[in-house]
Amino acid sequence: MATSTTAPDADRREPRAGSPARGPARRPRGPRRSLLPYLLLAPAVVLELAIHVIPMVVGVWMSLLELTQFHIRDWSTAPFVGFENYRATLDLNSAAGKELLHSFWITLAYSLLSVGFAWLLGISAAVVLQRPFRGRAILRALFLTPYALPVYAAVITWSFLLQRDTGLVNHVLVDQLGLLNERPFWLIGDNSFWSLLVVSVWRNWPFAFLCLMAGLQNVPGELYEAAAIDGAGFWRRLRSVTLPMLRPVNLVLLLVLFLWTFNDFNTPFVLFGGSAPEQADLISIHIYRSSFKTWDFGSGSAMSVALLLFLLLVSAAYLLITNRRRDDHA
Amino acid sequence: MSRRHLGIFTAAVLAAASLTACGGSGDDSAASPKTLTYWASNQGASLEADKTILQPELDKFEKQSGIKVTVEVVPWSDLLNRLLAAAASGKGPDVVNIGNTWSASLQATGALVEFDDATLQAVGGKDRIVPAALAAAGAPGKPPAAVPLYSMAYSLYYNKKAFADAGITAPPTTWEQLAEYGKKLTTGGKWGLAIEGANPSENAHHAFTFSQQYGGEWFDSAGKPTFDTPQNVSAIKRYIDFMAADKITNPSNAEYAQNQSVSDFANGKAAMLLWQSAGSNLKTQNMPADAYGVAPVPFLASPPAGGKKVNSMVAGINMAVFKHTKNRDGALSFVKFMTSDEEQTVLNRTYGSLPAVTTAGSDPAFSAPEQKTIQETLVTTAAPLPQVPEESTFETLVGTAMKELFADAASGKPVTEASVKAKLTDAQQKMR
Numbered sequence: 001m002a003t004s005t006t007a008p009d010a011d012r013r014e015p016r017a018g019s020p021a022r023g024p025a026r027r028p029r030g031p032r033r034s035l036l037p038y039l040l041l042a043p044a045v046v047l048e049l050a051i052h053v054i055p056m057v058v059g060v061w062m063s064l065l066e067l068t069q070f071h072i073r074d075w076s077t078a079p080f081v082g083f084e085n086y087r088a089t090l091d092l093n094s095a096a097g098k099e100l101l102h103s104f105w106i107t108l109a110y111s112l113l114s115v116g117f118a119w120l121l122g123i124s125a126a127v128v129l130q131r132p133f134r135g136r137a138i139l140r141a142l143f144l145t146p147y148a149l150p151v152y153a154a155v156i157t158w159s160f161l162l163q164r165d166t167g168l169v170n171h172v173l174v175d176q177l178g179l180l181n182e183r184p185f186w187l188i189g190d191n192s193f194w195s196l197l198v199v200s201v202w203r204n205w206p207f208a209f210l211c212l213m214a215g216l217q218n219v220p221g222e223l224y225e226a227a228a229i230d231g232a233g234f235w236r237r238l239r240s241v242t243l244p245m246l247r248p249v250n251l252v253l254l255l256v257l258f259l260w261t262f263n264d265f266n267t268p269f270v271l272f273g274g275s276a277p278e279q280a281d282l283i284s285i286h287i288y289r290s291s292f293k294t295w296d297f298g299s300g301s302a303m304s305v306a307l308l309l310f311l312l313l314v315s316a317a318y319l320l321i322t323n324r325r326r327d328d329h330a
Numbered sequence: 331m332s333r334r335h336l337g338i339f340t341a342a343v344l345a346a347a348s349l350t351a352c353g354g355s356g357d358d359s360a361a362s363p364k365t366l367t368y369w370a371s372n373q374g375a376s377l378e379a380d381k382t383i384l385q386p387e388l389d390k391f392e393k394q395s396g397i398k399v400t401v402e403v404v405p406w407s408d409l410l411n412r413l414l415a416a417a418a419s420g421k422g423p424d425v426v427n428i429g430n431t432w433s434a435s436l437q438a439t440g441a442l443v444e445f446d447d448a449t450l451q452a453v454g455g456k457d458r459i460v461p462a463a464l465a466a467a468g469a470p471g472k473p474p475a476a477v478p479l480y481s482m483a484y485s486l487y488y489n490k491k492a493f494a495d496a497g498i499t500a501p502p503t504t505w506e507q508l509a510e511y512g513k514k515l516t517t518g519g520k521w522g523l524a525i526e527g528a529n530p531s532e533n534a535h536h537a538f539t540f541s542q543q544y545g546g547e548w549f550d551s552a553g554k555p556t557f558d559t560p561q562n563v564s565a566i567k568r569y570i571d572f573m574a575a576d577k578i579t580n581p582s583n584a585e586y587a588q589n590q591s592v593s594d595f596a597n598g599k600a601a602m603l604l605w606q607s608a609g610s611n612l613k614t615q616n617m618p619a620d621a622y623g624v625a626p627v628p629f630l631a632s633p634p635a636g637g638k639k640v641n642s643m644v645a646g647i648n649m650a651v652f653k654h655t656k657n658r659d660g661a662l663s664f665v666k667f668m669t670s671d672e673e674q675t676v677l678n679r680t681y682g683s684l685p686a687v688t689t690a691g692s693d694p695a696f697s698a699p700e701q702k703t704i705q706e707t708l709v710t711t712a713a714p715l716p717q718v719p720e721e722s723t724f725e726t727l728v729g730t731a732m733k734e735l736f737a738d739a740a741s742g743k744p745v746t747e748a749s750v751k752a753k754l755t756d757a758q759q760k761m762r
Contacts, residue, residue, distance in 0.1 A: 069439050073417055073418060073420070073439050096759065099756075185581075189737055189741040190741075277734070294726055295723060
């Protein structure tokens with residue numbers, strides 16, 4: 001899945017490109033002068049079209065077709081079915097619709113918990129490592145390791161650890177510590193959701209840590225000194241100095257983490273090998289199963305478009321609310 | 331829309347757009363007439379082992395024809411998706427191995443060269459091909475979409491020493507016996523039967539066999555799915571019950587999808603295994619051929635009305651040519667080479683499978699006990715999986731439903747007629 005580095009775009013209001021035009025008018029060179037910004041923008045626009053916009057439009061088009069194995073070779077032969085795919089996949093009385101809804105709730109819970117824990121771990125570590133001490137650099141590097149490892153290698157290792165008979169987790173819990181009598185399953189059944197969550201938090205929290213650590217560098221030390229003189233304790237300083245100063249970082253960080261986690265495909269795909277158990281059936285895997293594995297690309301696309309609209313709403317609402325609040329504060 | 335709102339909207343669109351990104355594989359079909367790209371399926375112990383086995387044969391072909399074949403061994407978990415991507419994009423390999431059960435599904439894409447009589451003649455003639463194998467190469471009444479390459483069938487592999495220790499003198503011939511023996515063999519951390527419970531394809535193959543024995547069908551004569559009939563419910567329940575009720579299968583097998591069941595059998599952790607041509611795989615895991623026996627897959631002791639005497643699917647690997655190839659003649663001559671008597675003998679001997687042509691069975695390797703059992707099953711009691719376009723979807727949906735049932739059984743949830751039927755009904759509703 002592609003990463004999204006979106007939120008900064010919200011603040012970047014393009015006119016910078018036009019500013020040279022307003023600059024010193026000593027060398028009026030006619031149309032060429034106004035062409036330059038467009039030329040500079042062109043590569044980005046072309047890539048944006050090729051990577052985001054065109055596939056998106058194609059996806060929407062696919063969702064209106066009955067695109068199965070009979071037509072996959074030549075899309076022009078696929079019958080146009082209008083909103084039939086949407087009706088079939090979003091009909092909450094049918095098996096497919098119920099499963100999609102189930103998968104949606106699972107994904108929502110997974111994303112909120114994962115982002116919450118990742119942020120909590122990130123802020124804790126960033127605050128603890130804010131003051132210089134011996135070994136700080138080593139700890140910083142160590143904390144960032146999960147983020148630096150390739151996803152596949154890291155998650156495959158987790159899947160080995162979590163196997164019932166041969167996994168290290170059960171070996172420690174059951175054989176070494178004797179905490180449990182029965183060997184529990186971690187990759188099937190109810191535990192699979194928590195396994196997935198742990199792996200996801202493990203993978204994502206270093207990113208939160210990295211962003212928050214960078215954000216903390218910009219908090220002037222005088223603020224803490226002033227707060228200390230006023231008699232503010234650790235928690236008070238955290239609440240009244242650190243968190244407000246980190247607000248711009250948090251705004252972006254939480255949105256980005258949420259979108260990444262919500263769309264996460266690699267972690268469940270590698271952890272469960274393509275078909276996740278019901279309890280951990282994330283929506284990205286669900287869509288993959290209902291399009292690739294059953295060769296029904298039309299309804300797979302319909303689900304993707306529905307999901308796209310949902311995330312669009314969430315993102316827009318989030319940015320609207322947070323922007324309005326910022327304006328109120330200003 | 332104010333400027334700020336526009337900005338927010340744009341940001342939201344871009345954020346959400348990251349969702350729709352998806353990839354595809356794009357090796358190009360060989361452009362020069364002197365080269366071919368070949369995707370082989372994983373028949374040996376590993377992808378590397380397959381490359382080592384195939385390379386000398388490909389070199390031989392290059393010497394004969396001057397055509398250089400580049401081989402890539404594709405793992406089973408990826409093969410169908412990769413084939414589908416190649417069919418959809420018109421890019422990819424020239425020649426491919428396909429699981430023979432996918433023949434009709436891939437045929438429906440229209441991306442494969444049709445082997446009409448003239449084309450079959452060009453690769454050596456229709457008459458040499460084993461009829462049962464050819465029947466599993468495409469929908470009935472249409473020219474086959476592929477040519478059989480390796481033939482296989484399911485057999486029951488049993489550990490001779492474990493059987494002797496438990497005082498069992500002969501392999502089970504009925505499922506009732508298998509369950510009874512399994513209980514005797516399940517002691518001291520060892521289990522009666524190993525099952526690849528999280529592998530949808532394996533599950534679906536057993537679903538077919540058990541359903542046949544109970545008189546069921548997965549598709550009616552019009553090609554419509556009939557997943558949740560009482561026969562199919564009984565069939566699936568019988569299979570899951572080895573873990574759920576008879577408890578002769580280690581619950582951990584509900585996690586198995588990477589041939590761990592074969593390893594468990596090779597290591598003596600399980601005494602019985604239902605598998606296709608397991609011999610070569612067992613050999614690489616250091617289990618000598620005299621340590622295990624090979625018997626036909628059991629039947630029901632008293633089959634219900636309509637029950638069929640089928641104990642395996644016609645299993646095998648077919649070879650297909652993509653229509654998008656720029657070197658059709660070269661591709662067909664490669665198919666002819668691979669199905670020639672000499673190559674059939676060399677390759678099937680190595681893989682422990684059987685030749686798909688009648689003219690290559692005389693090598694002594696094919697009369698070893700394992701191969702004799704497979705041969706007998708193929709000739710007498712094997713039936714092809716339904717050759718309908720939705721076959722691969724059946725494998726995925728029913729195989730996954732069974733995987734979920736195994737997960738239920740492993741975590742101690744009851745597996746009942748009702749819960750099996752509910753899963754099958756769900757699976758059927760997802761067919762379109």
